[in-house]
Amino acid sequence: DIQMTQSPSSLSASVGDRVTITCRASQSMSTYLNWYQQKPGKAPKLLIYVASSLQSGVPSRFSGSGSGTDFTLTISSLQPEDFATYYCQQSYSSPRTFGQGTKVEIK
């Protein structure tokens, strides 16, 4: 199984800050990497697929990059509605696996 490791596990940031979350895979997987946002009591929501493609309807302040084993999710200017938990997920092989999550909190 491919292990996904996110860092940091949590972070505190202010509205307007630039935020970067990292995801590392235990083996190379090209760009088969997706990012999700989850708010309390809700299902995860797809933000980014194939490492850098923005899902329809997702604000352009979200972006993704990376390939191989190292990937990054960036929020260019944090908005109040962005305080949530973010997960990476690999679609390179079965079983699908997720990172442990990064909780973005208000500073």
Added chain:
Amino acid sequence: QVQLQQSGPGLVKPSQTLSLTCAISGDTVSTNTTTWNWIRQSPSRGLEWLGRTYYRSKWYNDYAVSVKSRVTINPDTSKNHFSLQLNSVTPEDTAMYYCAREYYDGPGRLDYWGQGTLVTVSS
């Protein structure tokens, strides 16, 4: 617009079978550009993929090793839904359960999710 509507009991007794259904609207369970997945989430395990069913000229299933001996995911083309059965449950199976569509136009992504069902395993 694709929608996934989950149904099933929120309380299951230990050693019994957990059964959930995910009704699909806006898509068809037998399309060859999708897979239909069950995922659960708990504080101890995080997001855990359980398995999927999909059609590529015939039906296939794919399960996580951790539940493979206890899990069945079945499509129902007449009702356009798919189901999860997890046998011999224990309190460790207590979690929020989600169904989700994985869409392929290249690599897959989980683009639509059900609303979630909190399942508690307790006597």
